[in-house]
Amino acid sequence: MQTNxxxxxxxxxxxxxxxxxxxxxxxxxxxxxxxxxxxxxGRDRFAAWCRALGLTLRVDEIGNMFARREGRDPARPxxxxxxxxxxxxxGGKFDGALGVIAGLEVMRSLNDLGLTTEAPIxxxxxxxxxxxxxxxxxxxxxxxxxxxxxxxxYALTDAEGVRVDAALDAIGYRGPEPARPFVADAYFELHIExxxxxxxxxxxxxxxxxxxxxxxxxxxxxxxxxHAGTTPPGxxxxxxxxxxxxxxxxxxxxxxxGEDGRGTVGWLxxxxxxxxxxxxxxxxxxxxxxxxxxxxxxxxxxxxxxAPALAAPCAWHLTELFRLDATPFDxxxxxxxxxxxxxxxxPARRIVSGAGHDAVYVARHVPTAMIxxxxxxxxxxxxxxxxxPHEAEAGCQVLFEAVLARANRVxx
Amino acid sequence: MQTNxxxxxxxxxxxxxxxxxxxxxxxxxxxxxxxxxxxxxGRDRFAAWCRALGLTLRVDEIGNMFARREGRDPARPxxxxxxxxxxxxxGGKFDGALGVIAGLEVMRSLNDLGLTTEAPIxxxxxxxxxxxxxxxxxxxxxxxxxxxxxxxxYALTDAEGVRVDAALDAIGYRGPEPARPFVADAYFELHIExxxxxxxxxxxxxxxxxxxxxxxxxxxxxxxxxHAGTTPPGxxxxxxxxxxxxxxxxxxxxxxxGEDGRGTVGWLxxxxxxxxxxxxxxxxxxxxxxxxxxxxxxxxxxxxxxAPALAAPCAWHLTELFRLDATPFDxxxxxxxxxxxxxxxxPARRIVSGAGHDAVYVARHVPTAMIxxxxxxxxxxxxxxxxxPHEAEAGCQVLFEAVLARANRVxx
Numbered sequence: 001m002q003t004n005x006x007x008x009x010x011x012x013x014x015x016x017x018x019x020x021x022x023x024x025x026x027x028x029x030x031x032x033x034x035x036x037x038x039x040x041x042g043r044d045r046f047a048a049w050c051r052a053l054g055l056t057l058r059v060d061e062i063g064n065m066f067a068r069r070e071g072r073d074p075a076r077p078x079x080x081x082x083x084x085x086x087x088x089x090x091g092g093k094f095d096g097a098l099g100v101i102a103g104l105e106v107m108r109s110l111n112d113l114g115l116t117t118e119a120p121i122x123x124x125x126x127x128x129x130x131x132x133x134x135x136x137x138x139x140x141x142x143x144x145x146x147x148x149x150x151x152x153x154y155a156l157t158d159a160e161g162v163r164v165d166a167a168l169d170a171i172g173y174r175g176p177e178p179a180r181p182f183v184a185d186a187y188f189e190l191h192i193e194x195x196x197x198x199x200x201x202x203x204x205x206x207x208x209x210x211x212x213x214x215x216x217x218x219x220x221x222x223x224x225x226x227h228a229g230t231t232p233p234g235x236x237x238x239x240x241x242x243x244x245x246x247x248x249x250x251x252x253x254x255x256x257x258g259e260d261g262r263g264t265v266g267w268l269x270x271x272x273x274x275x276x277x278x279x280x281x282x283x284x285x286x287x288x289x290x291x292x293x294x295x296x297x298x299x300x301x302x303x304x305x306x307a308p309a310l311a312a313p314c315a316w317h318l319t320e321l322f323r324l325d326a327t328p329f330d331x332x333x334x335x336x337x338x339x340x341x342x343x344x345x346x347p348a349r350r351i352v353s354g355a356g357h358d359a360v361y362v363a364r365h366v367p368t369a370m371i372x373x374x375x376x377x378x379x380x381x382x383x384x385x386x387x388x389p390h391e392a393e394a395g396c397q398v399l400f401e402a403v404l405a406r407a408n409r410v411x412x
Numbered sequence: 413m414q415t416n417x418x419x420x421x422x423x424x425x426x427x428x429x430x431x432x433x434x435x436x437x438x439x440x441x442x443x444x445x446x447x448x449x450x451x452x453x454g455r456d457r458f459a460a461w462c463r464a465l466g467l468t469l470r471v472d473e474i475g476n477m478f479a480r481r482e483g484r485d486p487a488r489p490x491x492x493x494x495x496x497x498x499x500x501x502x503g504g505k506f507d508g509a510l511g512v513i514a515g516l517e518v519m520r521s522l523n524d525l526g527l528t529t530e531a532p533i534x535x536x537x538x539x540x541x542x543x544x545x546x547x548x549x550x551x552x553x554x555x556x557x558x559x560x561x562x563x564x565x566y567a568l569t570d571a572e573g574v575r576v577d578a579a580l581d582a583i584g585y586r587g588p589e590p591a592r593p594f595v596a597d598a599y600f601e602l603h604i605e606x607x608x609x610x611x612x613x614x615x616x617x618x619x620x621x622x623x624x625x626x627x628x629x630x631x632x633x634x635x636x637x638x639h640a641g642t643t644p645p646g647x648x649x650x651x652x653x654x655x656x657x658x659x660x661x662x663x664x665x666x667x668x669x670g671e672d673g674r675g676t677v678g679w680l681x682x683x684x685x686x687x688x689x690x691x692x693x694x695x696x697x698x699x700x701x702x703x704x705x706x707x708x709x710x711x712x713x714x715x716x717x718x719a720p721a722l723a724a725p726c727a728w729h730l731t732e733l734f735r736l737d738a739t740p741f742d743x744x745x746x747x748x749x750x751x752x753x754x755x756x757x758x759p760a761r762r763i764v765s766g767a768g769h770d771a772v773y774v775a776r777h778v779p780t781a782m783i784x785x786x787x788x789x790x791x792x793x794x795x796x797x798x799x800x801p802h803e804a805e806a807g808c809q810v811l812f813e814a815v816l817a818r819a820n821r822v823x824x
Contacts, residue, residue, distance in 0.1 A: 238676075
């Protein structure tokens with residue numbers, strides 16, 4: 001029982017606020033786009049905090065940062081924890097930063113308590129989780145995990161044509177370490193839920209058992225531009241009316257799955273998009289998610305079977321972008337999170353992550369679990385993103401206990 | 413009976429092609445934006461053609477051009493004919509130009525045939541029918557008709573901030589004549605249909621009896637941005653799903669009126685318009701048209717009554733932009749068009765204009781009628797706009813006969 005060993009919630013919050021100063025926006029959010037000068041300032045501050053604790057910092061070829069605290073047994077692989085410091089263009093103070101700063105608080109508390117763990121512990125700041133600048137989310141963890149080849153990642157460019165490798169060099173964060181998986185004992189990531197479930201149910205801790213399965217599409221519907229005043233109903237091929245029927249189909253397919261289904265058209269472009277012209281073409285995104293891959297496949301099959309007829313008399317062009325199976329997290333790591341929450345008497349529930357996280361790619365090589373804490377109104381990717389200090393403290397305490405338990409476990 | 417007096421169809425076509433050289437685009441269309449250097453070239457060429465015929469040219473304060481052929485009786489008010497020489501940014505060769513060049517061919521034929529009409533005849537090139545540059549369609553005829561105050565028209569600016577009066581001065585077409593209605597006997601405008609009805613029914617001539625009634629709206633639907641992966645169906649307020657239901661409502665209301673109804677969402681903007689975010693807000697246009705104002709009002713009433721409930725749980729914000737009664741054209745002028753088509757044995761039908769035309773504003777002060785000719789696939793506002801030479805010739809012949817009949821009628 002370790003409930004008398006406590007992280008410092010006040011220090012955690014103060015440090016979160018200190019990080020939020022870097023790239024702070026007038027509306028109370030953060031704009032800390034990956035590999036920019038602002039990101040460099042955030043990384044530098046984080047590195048200084050780590051060095052002050054006596055941690056050893058490594059930076060890999062893609063800018064991922066690893067701050068290591070040695071354990072008693074140098075032969076044991078490290079227990080990892082972390083998240084990301086980059087933000088959306090109009091992001092909040094906690095998405096990503098909570099997991100990194102909570103990891104820092106774990107390190108500080110271990111020092112304060114004079115604890116030496118059996119295994120070493122490493123705190124990670126993954127590069128470019130958001131994908132807002134180079135169009136590729138989970139870039140740092142994906143490259144590390146071997147999902148994206150390093151040279152392809154380097155060649156990605158932002159809206160101004162700046163390449164990833166040039167951006168890394170410009171802020172001095174292209175490190176010497178190879179960006180590839182190394183042997184690690186476990187990975188724990190604390191993150192805000194970015195959804196409304198925990199808040200609605202009054203839970204402080206989400207025990208994340210895995211990530212949803214997903215299928216993403218691009219659709220183009222091709223009708224015929226026509227004058228809105230002169231073209232009678234019978235001869236219209238209105239791409240936007242066809243699209244409206246498809247949007248409703250996506251919504252119906254989602255709702256038929258109850259609480260666990262997701263189906264969204266988030267992006268839509270209309271051409272020529274002129275008041276008095278019947279739209280001749282639309283392009284839009286469609287995505288389905290569900291904790292169960294079989295369900296996502298069934299949703300996709302219904303969609304593919306029914307949508308073309310709804311789009312008629314317009315032509316239907318479908319491109320599948322990817323199909324991603326569900327990622328179940330490691331039962332042993334998930335159990336450590338669950339036990340810590342129970343031991344602390346925190347209201348908790350098991351939950352499947354609807355968002356993508358670095359943990360999903362890390363889980364391909366390392367036993368992984370995540371901890372969610374609530375965010376106000378489920379709001380994220382938004383400057384109004386907000387959390388309660390006592391919930392951040394609770395999440396950090398669970399992280400502390402899970403990491404400590406894992407680092408001290410009897411190997412077997 | 414005047415069927416032995418013929419316009420020259422070959423000369424009409426050659427002159428149309430000569431005008432189409434000015435602002436010609438690689439794809440076979442025309443870019444002759446109002447009050448640009450290209451428009452000046454078109455105006456200069458038109459003015460030279462008019463002067464070569466001995467016509468007297470007047471230019472008014474807003475750049476409208478009037479080319480006058482005297483009649484036998486100087487006390488009689490003139491019979492007007494014309495259209496516009498400006499084009500859409502990616503426009504066709506015939507939208508507007510057909511009516512002006514056909515009027516020129518009428519003047520040439522009158523000269524060739526040695527005819528003196530009782531009343532004078534004036535050929536008009538109205539400034540900025542399209543509204544593409546200054547955002548205000550029917551600008552020249554609307555200012556002339558007193559719908560838009562002259563100083564307000566002068567103060568309109570294009571995307572570069574150039575004012576209308578400065579643009580008129582820059583090309584030397586701010587004339588001394590006041591832009592206000594003068595006494596005229598009639599106005600006839602030949603124009604391509606810009607719709608598919610004549611072509612589909614195999615008619616060469618559309619006897620335009622008036623212009624449709626219209627109601628235009630702007631709508632904003634306000635939901636809540638949310639993460640597409642984490643937000644369950646029950647708590648979503650998806651502005652795009654709400655919009656889809658409203659788009660289908662507009663389509664249903666249109667179709668319930670049969671052939672004569674029009675209902676269109678041509679413009680739609682989605683925010684934040686990001687793949688993995690449930691859309692929090694949409695803005696879009698809605699317009700209804702019908703030849704009968706009572707029907708348009710009924711369509712609008714159904715829309716206003718049913719849409720808010722379809723948008724729920726999102727918030728519904730409606731702004732009515734304008735309500736325009738139908739414009740019936742003058743029965744005497746319409747009869748002259750109908751009689752000419754019958755005398756010439758041309759397949760014809762009565763039709764209501766779905767598009768706006770200078771004739772709609774001129775009709776507020778002068779007895780007016782229009783003549784439509786088919787265009788391929790009903791296509792207009794497009795570089796692929798296409799018409800048949802024999803149909804242009806037929807339309808011009810009808811214009812010739814209607815104008816001649818009106819100019820020679822026994823007043824009473």
